[in-house]
Amino acid sequence: MAAPALERPTTTAGAQTITIAKALNMGLRASLERDPKVLVMGEDVGKLGGVFRITDGLQKDFGEHRVLDTPLAESGIIGTAIGLAIRGYRPVCEIQFDGFIFPGFDQIVSQLAKLHFRSQGKLKMPVVVRVPFGGGIGAVEHHSESPESLFAHVGGLKVVSCSNPVDAYWMLQQAIECDDPVLFFEPKRRYYEKAELDPGTPPVPLFTSRVVRAGSAVTVAAYGPMVRTCLDAATAAAEDGLELEVIDLRTLSPLDLDPVFDSVRRTGRLVLVSEAPGEASVTSEIATRVQQECFYSLEAPVLRATGFDTPYPPSKLEEGYLPDLDRVLDAVDRSLTY
Amino acid sequence: MSPEQWTRPEAEGADGPPAAIAAKPTREQVIAGLRATSEGGADLVQLLTPEGQRVTHPDFDIGVSDAQLRDLYRDMVLVRRADREGNALQRQGQLGIWVPLLGQEAAQIGAGRAMQPQDMAFPSYREHGVAWCRGIDPTELLGIFRGTDHGSWDPNSMRFHLYTIVIGNQCLNATGYAMGQRFDGKVGDPNGEATMVFFGDGATSQGDVHEAMVWSAVYDAPVVFFCQNNQWAISEPIERQTRVPLYRRASGYGFPGIRVDGNDVLASLAVTKWALDECRQGNGPVLIEAFTYRMDAHTTSDDPTRYRLADEQEAWKLKDPIERLRVHLVREQIADQGFFDGVDAGADELAARLRDFCFNMPEPPPERMFSEVYAEDTRQLAAQREDYLKYLAGFADDAMAGGVR
């Protein structure tokens, strides 16, 4: 059964300047209000409001049966969410940190991804798995990883990542409304960045990418935390008279590459940016598809600025590991030398 | 200890620990206990001896009418015949693999017949007998093993989930479903709902099974964990999975665990009925260890002569679940030759129907690969389907033009 359609606007509040963290909290609240079948579940999501406080206050207002403080077991969180979905619920699972999703990986790829296909459509799996991901916060190991490509590789899953408060608010509600399992990657190092959100403004569709800054020299595409970095790089480049076009990919599976193709046909150049290691990743996939679609428009090979193909390093080294403004601009410069 | 006491974990403490634990058994004694035959285990619930003698049990006795006894017998014979036919079809190359249930008919029919229509079952992959009780026609199991589908029934309307191959996964899925039953307010009265999940002795080593027991306990989920201890996980014996009898593990999670003679359909029925009722009333979860034996290979790809002794199998033959009920029916004059002949004729018919169905199963069309991957299809997938079908159509043109690939 489908969730009740998003009504717009959902709140009476007007425009406000809020963080991504607050926007996610508001998105969860709106979904919990809209549909009594929506559940929030995870470690510490109740009384504490989650280690990032994304679920702050929800258990107080919706009760322990809607917002579940679970035992400490990721396979348990995903595995029981699957059973609850079979029963007609729409669970939103929180995985505390990226590096801890692996105990739940089996349930995600073996059951969650496949049950719709295996049952020939008789079982729907409207489960959202929220994952605060990525580095740059000086954390200990297992707290800074970018495992999104592993999930994009799995048929039956959908994978998205938000980069700003407006998307955070809407994309989360849209993901909860979706009858397919959605892995929802939240840029944890951007949680406290602010922007203006007007809940009265209608959202863009969930599984689409978007040009967030227009330009004609080089196309730069990124998702999640790297969108901010690319926008900053574009501002810096503009000071030197170079206009970068920045695309926020937003959806990693299914990919929405039409805006990328359009842009590359105009600029002839593409730089892909991600924190995740480049090997066998979402960015490799995009590079392949762009050379298939835009072969005759390309003035330079598709270049990338990504994390290295290593385990995430100790945090004293992460500044070098993570693509920053300079590495993005370096890739842009290399693209322009062809 | 009565079932009432089992529902209160602290009651066990009041009685003091079970004798075996208090005595601090040696490792050898523990293993000996594990290997205890169905006559040997002191805690084993049994209502029908291997000789077909009806015995009573202080806590689990049930009244079963003559007609019900005959039905249970018929169920077991038909399910065994369907299973043997599945095996034969694999040997004839009609099925890629078959997972035999031989020897486990009583455990599965007892548990399956204890379920009410409103209950939900989560099977592993050997639960052909439970499927039968849920109204899944055995023909619907063939596609899984022939490779035409992953299960063709509607899990929601049949209240029987798809077979789960990844060991242990279904225990968590069942627990989540049972949590939903509780959230929906379907627990707490005699007509409430319960969930039963089926898994093997090997599965008890999996984290998911442990997690499911933790979760079901802390959420009071109305779930019956039905472990068929058939002594082997492919070639690994039960001693390779545990140092304590499996049913005892339940006390560590805070709910009752019971070992039942899995070759005794009456005991299996009685204990499972009690456990499901406990769940309905809101006193779940419950762990049942059905002590049984896998008489055939693990699957048709397995070679049990490499790891187990013929002696062991011979000993278990004497405890055959169907034979003991047949002897009982004859001795008590509950069934006559006409009845047995009728059941056998029904079994022959079922086998023939299965064979026929198997020979005539259509291959899935290539577009099935792309269908129902998502509730909301993706453009990429639609494009891949279109490309692939076009590519295939190209060969059809070649064939029509007499072209050679």
Ligand SMILES: Cc1ncc(C[n+]2csc(CCOP(=O)(O)OP(=O)(O)O)c2C)c(N)n1
């Ligand atoms: C996670 C996982 N690991 C390994 C296997 C391969 N495998 C299939 S059945 C089996 C043994 C299972 O034994 P048990 O749980 O006792 O169930 P039984 O088949 O005896 O009923 C194994 C190792 C699997 N299906 N899933």
